[in-house]
Amino acid sequence: MDTARSLDRFFAPEAIAVIGASPERGRIRGLLLPLLRGNGYPGRLYPVNPSYAEIDGLACYPSLAAIGAPVDLALIAIPAEAVLAALEECAASGVKHAVIISSGFAEQGGARRGLQDEIAALSKRTGLRISGPNAEGFYSAKARVAATFSPAVEPRPGEEPLVVGECRIGVVAQSGGMGFALYNRGRAHGLSFSHVVSTGNEADLTAGDFFDYMAHDAETAAILLFIEGVRDPARFIAAAEAAARQGKPVVVAKMGRTKAGERAAASHTASMAGWNAAYDAVFHRYGLLAAADPDEAVAIAAALVTCPLPRGNRVAVVTTSGGAGAWTADALAGAGLSLPELSPALQQAIGSFIPAYGSARNPVDITAQAVQTGGLLRAIELLSETDEVDAIVVVLSLASETRIRVDAAALQRIVARRAKPLQFYSYTLPSPLGRKLLAGAGLTLHTALAPLAGAMRALAERGRFTPPAAARPPQPAAAVAAALRAATDGLSEHAAGVLLARAGVAMPPQRLVRRREALDAAAESLGLPLALKIQSPDIPHKTEIGGVRLGLATPAALRQAYDEVIAAARRLRPQARLDGVLLQPMASPGVEMIVGSIRDPGFGPLVMVGAGGVMTELFKDVCYRLAPVDAGEALAMLRGLRAAPLLDGYRGAAPLDIEALARLVAQVSEFAAAYRDLVQEVELNPVIVHARGEGCTVTDVLLTPAQR
């Protein structure tokens, strides 16, 4: 909130000094003044450069101090070596904010990292808030501040911009090129923007800070993030939480989804690419909508600022071309949306005003002919009123330069009612006339199918989203915490099981047997058949030495197994400290799953559940969420697995105890959250899920304490 308020003046400075200003328009430093002036910056502008007395008719100052008037923002475009001195001067002169355009800092590596550290230290010491270095600057529409060299803000005199509605989008980008490209592409769709900011190397102000500012900024109705790696996870999460609380939608593009992308994201701004599962878990919790590519990012943002949210994921397609309608239907259904066949009554109602060779099933093929007789808007109206679908996609050709037979005023009235999301797709490349028709009604026009499908999916996802309840972190128990702290050497399976059970995780009964003589009593208390496993902090892979025996059904078999396992351990791992053997009742049959937690260095503990056995790795059928989750959210995780049908009673089998499994997932998540600083990883694998009412059994445990 502090940053949020303090950045008001950053984005709307009353006086700007351009340090390194130059008349050479072929160079970055020479572009700053013309772009500021060309975009109508209304405040005071002070070029600073000892080489010039004036630039383009503006008085130029030899130094910041020479200005002799207050400056809110310093734009710095001088060689990297000179930047630190300029910042000192800023701080001394009472400048509050600086944007360092200059490159050649951490992104260059080597000694230049130190230079950037010095900038960070200066900011901390003086209170001067700094954006960059290696930034492309920012553009703030309302204050008319184009503090950037991006060609995307070059004024285009004579161009009549397309404007769709009033809602403004804020862009925060860890790449100046992409941030302004999203702005450039969004403008072509008629979207309006509040602020576009490129964060550069983030020596001081981070993407999280700007995200937080925009989450609180009344000018910004939706936020578009381009992220390579979040440097301040807590700040980022606070911003995401603020946006969620206010119902402000956020679209996020996260780079580094693949190894090559990660290499690119990591190399060029020296950021931390981080672990994708953790990012996705954060996005899921706070309702951030992920975009796969720039066109999808803009399409999602466009849909969010022009549409109400849908109540479900049922879409009707209204088309003037059967073929284009079929392709749209495939694209939407492929994105997970549902396209229900319309009821006979609704089909009849629509059928009454379209030609017999059309179709009212869904896709609703009204045919090109029905457009001319007003059938398009009638179909849209009927579909707006029905509760059979939650959203409408109109597919048509808006290529004509001269004439489009849609009643613009009537369309505007339908859109203004905001009954449900309504989006248009032109299967031909649209004419300016076509775009204007829709802009007049307050809508953008999609020209590509994949981004349209992504936007409809994102709308449905956002429609389902409820902001997370205020976090109430689970409380650690002192004894468990102490045991974890003491386990610097790792934990045996037995010790891990004891700890988890004490912390409230439903673990099966077990007995650690240190002496052969104690076997019978343990068997008596646990019941036969049993599993027997060697226990040693020095033998992590028990099966490798034949240290696990299953299905021991008699006391004699138990004793023999004990002897063999201990002998094998002594023979094969003579140096190992042996704790004894662990006895557990054999689990009754069921479906194998995996449950666990892992601590992300930035975002903290995640809980995980997935299909067990070979399916975990082969099909990556695993779901991660930020820990903790409650049993309801754990159930939703399970329902989202592709292996979910196994739990519901597959091929005539009895339904399994999915509720018990969900409780176990919630318990593990609470453990991971309560001991977040002490636990690196928990893996319960396999967990055997039994028939409904019979629970599930953890049959193997791995608990890795955090390295401290």
Place this chain on the structure above:
Amino acid sequence: MDTARSLDRFFAPEAIAVIGASPERGRIRGLLLPLLRGNGYPGRLYPVNPSYAEIDGLACYPSLAAIGAPVDLALIAIPAEAVLAALEECAASGVKHAVIISSGFAEQGGARRGLQDEIAALSKRTGLRISGPNAEGFYSAKARVAATFSPAVEPRPGEEPLVVGECRIGVVAQSGGMGFALYNRGRAHGLSFSHVVSTGNEADLTAGDFFDYMAHDAETAAILLFIEGVRDPARFIAAAEAAARQGKPVVVAKMGRTKAGERAAASHTASMAGWNAAYDAVFHRYGLLAAADPDEAVAIAAALVTCPLPRGNRVAVVTTSGGAGAWTADALAGAGLSLPELSPALQQAIGSFIPAYGSARNPVDITAQAVQTGGLLRAIELLSETDEVDAIVVVLSLASETRIRVDAAALQRIVARRAKPLQFYSYTLPSPLGRKLLAGAGLTLHTALAPLAGAMRALAERGRFTPPAAARPPQPAAAVAAALRAATDGLSEHAAGVLLARAGVAMPPQRLVRRREALDAAAESLGLPLALKIQSPDIPHKTEIGGVRLGLATPAALRQAYDEVIAAARRLRPQARLDGVLLQPMASPGVEMIVGSIRDPGFGPLVMVGAGGVMTELFKDVCYRLAPVDAGEALAMLRGLRAAPLLDGYRGAAPLDIEALARLVAQVSEFAAAYRDLVQEVELNPVIVHARGEGCTVTDVLLTPAQR
């Protein structure tokens, strides 16, 4: 080949009659003459309409007969009821080809289907070749024939079209709207077209016919197909084979990938949507490249006509923006391409001419600054020469209206060398200047990431493609065919096993035992332990009645199992005819797979292999190919499964006998092909794959003879 030659005059008629021509330009029939004339049709044009003496200065005829001169093509746009009479007149007057634009036939259903059948019959009877009805007509560029009402061919005087290279694309579309939209979108990219044809309801000429024509047409360098359902599979396959033989690439968009899409595809032109696995198998065999959406279709076609084929799937990304490069890398890697990190030597060579804050790893971030010093072309040249990558993607911003700092002539020289595929992506929306720069070099410009990634993937796929060797259909054995013909009632597992073994499929030993007394001898010959299964043509689901017993290890256990199974069958299915029990040796352990075949009504037998057990259904980890396949192709099918690692020795297990499994798949495929008219389906499930050298065991067989 017949059709291929006979359609020359269809696409280049010397005289056209427009039946139903009208001066009303607001109606379809009124658009035909102006579009033909506006596009400079050089032949003779005869409007036919008894209501007018002349239209737009052209003499109008009351009837076809009144023309009194030869007509090559009749364009028919009159009410459906009058079409048949007009066609009769065409046939009587010696017209060779007709295009029926009129709607209201099979797509309308009901009695109108009959009308269309009559058109088909007329065509057969008279030899008049007919396209449509319900077609949007065609456009043929070289002959300047715009025989369509599509607004996509409206002449745009004053427009300076972008032209990239000389190669022309042919479009065959089962949707006029989409066919001409692909043309419209392709033209905006600077692509050239040979013919664009909309096939309508295909009463006579089908998409297969036009595909075949374009496969043989010297004007057409690449083909773009929009398919809802193929009506003449044999013709379609012949065309695909011809295109493959000539190395002519084909891009195909197949509708009906989802239920909603299928509904749309099926409803609007009354076509058969068919089974997607069969289509995909056909596409795979003949190297047709599938496109997910219109932008990807155009992007793939553009890459195919402007690039050489790559030798592999390794791509280098050269970028002027780190962020845009990261996004591109993610998109390409996500599409299955490989982005190897460049060798130290190559990184050093590139590093010598880019700023220190760039990166030469791959993505190669040359930075915007290096563009100004010629670094872009130097990087492209180095990457063209290296054997570390097979293709190059350049990412930059071509938004500037005024100045782009790339040496056009040098770029042209690089492209002309055709060393490897080179594609450009502008992350900002490009200016006309940017597009022209690339068009001058013979390249299109990608403006969207997903289509670019699809195009690169398609190039790599096409680069791997080798046309199938001339088919040598496996020969059926008379005895097996006779047995299949006799099996009108279905086949028991035993009988199916005997048949498959006789036909050359490697089946395990088995014995059908009809009398209790024969058990011991059978056990003697097969060896214990055994599996025992009830055999009855009336008991398809053996386990339901407890008709399967496994692991019978002693003669006594075998006898007891026999008694119990027979008793259970008599008790629970008193009417069932019992053949006895089937004895098979218990298979040693291994990984479960599924192997089978299924006959598609259109494209014939497909062979299938997949991960067994629950994985088949849950993860759809299954591969289909047209039967037959040889063992090499079967191995490639196995390698493509997500479960493939299981076969290679998973988690330290011994590698399995993947070669034996591949041989089994090939055998099943040959069986399915040899008896294609007699076999509907084969399912071997599970097939247990053992350690290398120990083969695999079919443990259950289902063979469904074809219904005849």
